Amino acid sequence: xxxxxxxxxxxxxxxxxxxxxxxxxxxxxxxxxxxxxxxxxxxxxxxxxxxxxxxxxxxxxxxxxxxxxxxxxxxxxxxxxxx
Numbered sequence: 761x762x763x764x765x766x767x768x769x770x771x772x773x774x775x776x777x778x779x780x781x782x783x784x785x786x787x788x789x790x791x792x793x794x795x796x797x798x799x800x801x802x803x804x805x806x807x808x809x810x811x812x813x814x815x816x817x818x819x820x821x822x823x824x825x826x827x828x829x830x831x832x833x834x835x836x837x838x839x840x841x842x843x
Contacts (some may be wrong), residue, residue, distance in 0.1 A: 761794050765816040768827075769797035771807045780808060780837045788812075795831055802833035807836025 767790055771783035783801075788794040797831060798812035811832045817824030829840060 761799075763816050765806075765819055767791050767794035767812070767814050767830075769794045769801055769810060769812050771798075771801040771804060771810040773806050774808055780835070783807065792829055798831065799833050805825050807834070808837040811836055811840065 767788045768785050770785045770787055772780050773783050775781045786797055786801075788797055793810070794812035794814070798810040801807055801810035809832065812825045812830040814830060815824050815827045827840070832840075
């Protein structure tokens with residue numbers, strides 16, 4: 761199977777200690793849809809910000825490349841290396 765690209769919108773919230781934590785990610789149909797969704801999520805109740813990113817790989821083998829940040833909205837962690 762060939763590589764596929766997933767587009768994702770991911771909100772951020774704060775935990776009880778005030779540290780940023782990732783919320784529930786949402787898969788989107790395109791980069792434009794992920795950008796729109798992330799912007800909307802960044803204004804959601806309890807959310808501090810959100811990011812839109814893409815990730816490509818082979819779902820049959822489970823091998824994926826690093827996430828590529830499309831854009832961040834609001835207050836998100838500086839280190840997004842764990843996406």
